[in-house]
Amino acid sequence: MIDDFKHKGKREQLVRLLREKGIEDENVLQAINRVPRHLFIDSAFEEFAYQDNAFPIAAGQTISHPYTVAKQTSLLHVLKGDKVLEIGTGSGYQAAVLVEMGAEVYTIERQKELFDFSQRIFRKIQIRPKYATYGDGYKGLPSFAPFDRIIVTAGSATIPKTLLTQLKIGGIMVIPLGTTNQMMTTFLRVSERDFERMEFGDCQFVPMLERTEKEVKR
Template sequence: MTDDFKHRGRREQLIKLLREKGIEDESVLTAINKIPRHLFIDSAFEEHAYQDTAFPIAAGQTISHPFTVAFQTELLHVKKGDKVLEVGTGSGYQASVLVAMGAEVYTIERQKELFDFSQRIFRKIKISPKYAIYGDGYKGLPSFAPFDRIIVTAGSSTIPKTLLQQLKIGGVMVIPLGDKNQMMTTFLRVSEMNFEKMEFGDCQFVPMLERKEK
C-alpha cells in the first residue's frame, strides 16, 4: 500500500471528526494528519482506516480508535523535545504520532510479533522513535529515566509505581486504570514523593499483560 491523495483526503476528514469530538490541541491534530494509519492495519481494513474505529492487529491486540490516540496524546501535553516513554508499542501508530510531534520517544513492547511488526512499519514510513525496545514495559526503562512524559497503552488494574518513579518532577503519566473497563487517568509528579491524580472518563483497552517481575 502507498499513501496517496485519497488517503490524505480521508485523513483530513478524520481530523474534522476529531475536532467535532472535542480534540483541541492543534499539534496533536497536525501529527495525526501526517501519519498514514492505513499502513498500520491489515489491508482488508484499508477502506475503513480513517474511521474512528479500532482494528485487530497481531498477537490478539488492537490499534486504538483515532479519538483515543488523540485524547491520550492531548492529555500528555507534549512539547517538542520532550522525552516520552511509551509502554506498549503495539502497531507503532501512537509512537509515530508522538515522533511527528517532535518528541524524543522511547517505546517498549513485550510481544515479539508486535515488536517486529512495528519495526517494519517504522522503516516503511521513515519515522522512528529514538529507542524501540523489546522487553517488559511494566518495568519501564529505568536506565533512560527520568522522563518528561509516560503513556501507557494498555489497561492496568493497579497503579504501576515503578513507572511513576521514572517521571521527572513536573512530568505527566497517562494511563487507563482498571480491570475490564478502565478510567483514563493522569498523574502529575509535583515533588519527589507526591503526585496529583486526575480522571478523565471511562475507556476500554486491552489489559496489560501480567508483569514478569516478582
C-alpha cells in the same frame, strides 16, 4: 507502501471529525493528519482505516480508535523535544504520532510479533522513535529515565509505581486504570514523593500484561 491523495483526503476528514468530538490540541491533530494510519493495520481493513474505529492487530491486540489516541495524547501536553516513554508499542501508530509532534520517543513492546511489525513500518515510512525495544513494559526503561512524559497504551488494574518513579518532577503520566471498567487517568509528579491524580472518563483498552518466565527465556 502507498500513501496517496485518497488516503490524505480521508485523514483530513478524520481530523475534522476529531475536532467535532472535542479534540482541540492542534499539534495532536496535525500529527494525526500526517501519519498514514492505514499502514499500521492489516490491509484487509485499509478501506476503513480513517473511520473512528479500533481494529484487531497481531497477538490478540488492537489499534485504538483515533479519538482515543488523540485524547490520550492531548492529556500528555507534549512539547517539542520532550522525552516520552511509551508502554505498549503495538503496531507503532501512537509512537509515530508522538514522533511527528517532535517528541523523543522511547517505546517498549512485550509481544515479539508486534515489535517486529512496528520496526518494519517505522523503517518503511521513515518515522523512527529514539529507542524501541522488546521487553516488559511494567519495568519501564530505568536506564533512560527520567522521562518528561509516560503514556501507557493498555489497561492496568493497579498503579505501576515503577513507572511513576521514572517520571521527572513536573512530568505527566497518562494511563487507563481498572479491569472491566477503566478510567483514563493522569498523574502529575509535583515532588519526589507527591503526585496529583486526575480522571478523564471511561475508556476501554486491552489489559496490560507482564512477560512470563517462558517469554523471558526465549
